[in-house]
Amino acid sequence: MPTEVQGVIARSKDAPVELTTIVVPDPGPGEVVVDVQACGVCHTDLHYRQGGINDEFPFLLGHEAAGVVSEVGEGVTEVEVGDYVVLNWRAVCGQCRACRRGRPWYCFDTHNARQKMTLTDGTELTPALGIGAFAEKTLVAQGQCTKVDRGAAPEVAGLLGCGVMAGIGAAINTGGVTRGDTVAVFGCGGVGDAAVLGARLAGASTIIGVDIDDRKLRVAEGIGATHTVNSHQTDPVAAIQELTGGFGVDVAIEAVGRPETYRQAFYARDLAGTVVLVGVPTPDMEITLPLLDVFGRGGALKSSWYGDCLPSRDFPMLIGLHVQGRIDLSAFVTEKIGIGDVETAFDKMHAGDVLRSVVMIEGARA
Structure with a gap:
């Protein structure tokens, strides 16, 4: 049955974010529920709050996340309950003209979960970049989950979900x-x-x-x-x-x-x-x-869009290099914060005081 959890929303343009109760539905066909362990505070989240992406308020913010699959819907084959995953916002379709030409990182028909998470009064939420991970649980499409090595802490692994992958990919894949x-x-x-x-x-x-x-x-x-x-x-x-x-x-x-x-x-x-x-x-x-x-x-x-990455290829490779000690992704984590500290993290971002503040969801490992 649907689950009520705590999540951070932007209710209207430029309004301070709110920590409130959200409803996560049971996963439908091809959908997955993930118990979020950590989620980075990205400038894109601030753009959403400022109305710079679109006006589909209220937004469920957060998208640079790692966690554990807790439920799967019918037909899910790419992950299973208990998998440790990094979330991504470009689940490729496998059928469009880019995918069929062997260039899935240019997929023209990426997708997200079909169902909507809501507030308790039934108001539908727009998840940031189709993820919405400033929350204890989130609902995504199975293709948005990439299984990775558990040796990488969630506050590190999750950052591949957006900014870190975008930069590394801009150099290696695009450049x-x-x-x-x-x-x-x-x-x-x-x-x-x-x-x-x-x-x-x-x-x-x-x-x-x-x-x-x-x-x-x-x-x-x-x-x-x-x-x-x-x-x-x-x-x-x-x-x-x-x-x-x-x-x-x-x-x-x-x-x-x-x-x-x-x-x-x-x-x-x-x-x-x-x-x-x-x-x-x-x-x-x-x-x-x-x-x-x-x-x-x-x-x-x-x-360079998302570093022209292919999550299924690039996330495990980079996590593997980190676990082996060949690159230090933890250098991007400036501070670990609570789920109620997102607004303060935005202020620190503005001041240039952090590379990344990372929200640690209660129950995540240290």
């Missing part, structure tokens, strides 16, 4: 960074630092972190940046060219989502270099570039 490449990452927040880690993992020889906050630049150095540039104090394009023999980088990753930083990334790359946009712009933003410069520099201008 195609490989051994000996030079890379610049514009914006050293959680996604940008994950791109730094991805570039290091791929064997880049030079990794340049660019930000206006020296605190963030120091963190980027700890994760793998070989050089840093404070773009508030120095022209980043000139500095990057100086660090690369006057040429610019092979791959420039923009992890801010602003026209001015995209322009810097565009001009900071070498001839035939690649620009990757992984920062999320707002609908009003526009950029103008001389078409001759676009033509004359060659290379590629790409956008």
Whole structure:
């Protein structure tokens, strides 16, 4: 029968979030109920609260989550009760033209659970990115669950569900960074630092972190940046060219989502270099570039959605590297908080004080 649990909702635009009782239905065909153990506080959740995604309030926030499958619906074959899983917001269909061409990371028909979670008065909730994991339990489609090694703590594993995967994938999957490449990452927040880690993992020889906050630049150095540039104090394009023999980088990753930083990334790359946009712009933003410069520099201008990842492939691989001690995903966890502390976590995010605050759901292991 349906279960009542505690969850964090955004009831209306810019209103403080609320911890309230939500109703999770029994899983239907192809659906799964997950006992959430931990969920990261992502900037996308704040965008939902601010009405920057859509106006389908109230939202059940949270999407960077790990937990344990507690119930499965009819026809579920990909996971079973007791599996330790990371949740993802792009459950591929396997049937669209992208999937049939062997490119499921571009799936054009990703899906979520068909049923809605609700408030106790029956008001339907819109789960953030189809997940809604600032809650003790959540209902998702089976394809949104990826089984991973239990050796990774939930506060670490869950971050692959969005920001960390987006950054690592922007470097490796979208940018195609490989051994000996030079890379610049514009914006050293959680996604940008994950791109730094991805570039290091791929064997880049030079990794340049660019930000206006020296605190963030120091963190980027700890994760793998070989050089840093404070773009508030120095022209980043000139500095990057100086660090690369006057040429610019092979791959420039923009992890801010602003026209001015995209322009810097565009001009900071070498001839035939690649620009990757992984920062999320707002609908009003526009950029103008001389078409001759676009033509004359060659290379590629790409956008990276979720790091062009395939969760079933990438999540277990990255968790395995973490468990083996080859990468340290725990470096992205700044603090662990309670489910009632999400609004305070948003404030810390605004101030640039955290890479990730992670909500620990009561009953999750430490």
